[in-house]
Amino acid sequence: xxxxxxxxxxxxxxxxxxxxxxxxxxxxxxxxxxxxxxxxxxxxxxxxxxxxxxxxxxxxxxxxxxxxxxxxxxxxxxxxxxxxxxxxxxxxxxxxxxxxxxxxxxxxxxxxxxxxxxxxxxxxxxxxxxxxxxxxxxxxxxxxxxxxx
Amino acid sequence: xxxxxxxxxxxxxxxxxxxxxxxxxxxxxxxxxxxxxxxxxxxxxxxxxxxxxxxxxxxxxxxxxxxxxxxxxxxxxxxxxxxxxxxxxxxxxxxxxxxxxxxxxxxxxxxxxxxxxxxxxxxxxxxxxxxxxxxxxxxxxxxxxxxxx
DNA sequence: TTTATTAGTTCACAATGTAAACCATTTGAT
DNA sequence: ATCAAATGGTTTACATTGTGAACTAATAAA
Numbered sequence: 001x002x003x004x005x006x007x008x009x010x011x012x013x014x015x016x017x018x019x020x021x022x023x024x025x026x027x028x029x030x031x032x033x034x035x036x037x038x039x040x041x042x043x044x045x046x047x048x049x050x051x052x053x054x055x056x057x058x059x060x061x062x063x064x065x066x067x068x069x070x071x072x073x074x075x076x077x078x079x080x081x082x083x084x085x086x087x088x089x090x091x092x093x094x095x096x097x098x099x100x101x102x103x104x105x106x107x108x109x110x111x112x113x114x115x116x117x118x119x120x121x122x123x124x125x126x127x128x129x130x131x132x133x134x135x136x137x138x139x140x141x142x143x144x145x146x147x148x149x
Numbered sequence: 150x151x152x153x154x155x156x157x158x159x160x161x162x163x164x165x166x167x168x169x170x171x172x173x174x175x176x177x178x179x180x181x182x183x184x185x186x187x188x189x190x191x192x193x194x195x196x197x198x199x200x201x202x203x204x205x206x207x208x209x210x211x212x213x214x215x216x217x218x219x220x221x222x223x224x225x226x227x228x229x230x231x232x233x234x235x236x237x238x239x240x241x242x243x244x245x246x247x248x249x250x251x252x253x254x255x256x257x258x259x260x261x262x263x264x265x266x267x268x269x270x271x272x273x274x275x276x277x278x279x280x281x282x283x284x285x286x287x288x289x290x291x292x293x294x295x296x297x298x
Numbered sequence: 299t300t301t302a303t304t305a306g307t308t309c310a311c312a313a314t315g316t317a318a319a320c321c322a323t324t325t326g327a328t
Numbered sequence: 329a330t331c332a333a334a335t336g337g338t339t340t341a342c343a344t345t346g347t348g349a350a351c352t353a354a355t356a357a358a
Contacts, residue, residue: 009188009260010267011170013283014163016210019315020290021160027294036344039158054305061165066345068307090305090354111158118159120289122282130282133275134162140269141169145176168346185313203336215314217338239323239336 021114028110034077037070038107041100044080049095052085056094074100170263177259183226186219187256190249193229198244201234205243223249 026035043059044051057067071094074080079100085091096104119127175184192208193200206216220243223229228249234240245253268276 009170009174010264010280010283011167011174012188012209013167013287014170015167017283017287017290018160018162018164018167020287020294021158021163024290024293025158025160039161052305060161062345063347064306065308065347069345085305088305088355092306114290114293115159117293118286118289121285126278126282129275130279130286131159133271133279134159134166136270137267137279138162138166138169140267141166141173141263144173144263144266145169201336211314212316213337214316214339218314237324237336241337 021118024117025110025114028113029107032103032106034074034079037074038111040070040074041079041096041104041107044094045096045101045104047094049083049093051094052091053094054091079103170267173266174259174263177262178256181252181255183223183228186223187260189219189223190228190245190253190256193243194245194250194253196243198232198242200243201240202243203240228252 025038029035029038040056040060043056047055053064053067053071056071057064060067060070071080071082075082079097081095081097082092083095085093122130174187178184178187189205189209192205196204202213202216202220205220206213209216209219220229220231224231228246230244230246231241232244234242271279
């Protein structure tokens with residue numbers, strides 16, 4: 001009789017929980033003048049002025065149209081600049097402005113806080129186990145999606 | 150140095166994995182003339198002709214506008230009918246058509262298959278542990294979202 | 299030197315989330 | 329019994345997001 005639970009697609013739960021996470025992060029960061037693409041900022045920072053949009057798309061696991069929108073958004077708000085690559089004229093290297101570097105610590109802090117909220121009541125072991133299994137599931141599904149056809 | 154991984158917001162991973170799941174489910178069910186709201190059908194079926202749109206919204210954890218769209222969609226495709234409640238003239242009881250009942254087993258089967266793909270390589274124990282932790286995280290976040298203000 | 303790829307942009311369309319205004323019906327208070 | 333408030337559902341509107349296609353400019357391959 002509890003087959004019902006079993007049948008409930010975990011896809012829904014995963015999506016919903018993920019959205020919940022991002023919403024809470026948004027609330028914590030509502031003092032900023034941006035309300036999304038926080039993680040993009042972190043990745044661009046880690047790229048040390050060498051990250052291109054295609055690479056960012058790869059790391060964010062999204063498409064290039066979305067990346068253009070994200071970079072446009074962050075650039076309009078004064079957080080990111082496109083710097084034409086000297087080596088390859090097609091590429092743009094993404095760099096953070098000083099304004100962006102100033103808000104990065106707060107973003108990371110809020111991310112850690114939200115993560116802490118999410119993990120509330122779980123042991124370290126459970127947390128690492130969860131992340132590990134989540135990674136496996138993610139790989140299983142992305143493999144299946146690519147091999148699908 | 151692997152702090153980077155730690156910093157990657159699990160919200161993104163959860164969302165992405167959930168979407169992956171639903172995409173794969175979609176592929177498996179591409180022989181149908183609907184391409185979403187499968188789980189709504191299952192819930193309506195479980196409601197035995199007594200489920201209202203508000204209740205469905207609650208079970209799908211979404212808002213009533215989305216429910217109207219979902220029911221419109223499923224009704225237009227001939228899978229669901231709105232039956233005005235005899236008790237309360239405001240409510241509509243959702244019922245499945247024969248067409249819907251015919252496709253339900255296939256939907257459930259595909260859901261189980263996709264779940265099996267997702268869980269590939271995991272022990273039963275890991276699976277139940279994962280679902281259990283996921284539930285806790287989901288609760289933690291939804292509590293925080295409601296208490297947020 | 300053509301041709302094919304690649305990086306990025308733009309356009310277009312559908313799905314989804316969210317908020318607000320709105321009906322009709324029912325409930326509650328007086 | 330009546331009037332106000334709450335509820336179930338619909339509609340409109342707007343922004344975000346995913347997806348596909350067509351396109352430019354620049355590089356790589358033939």
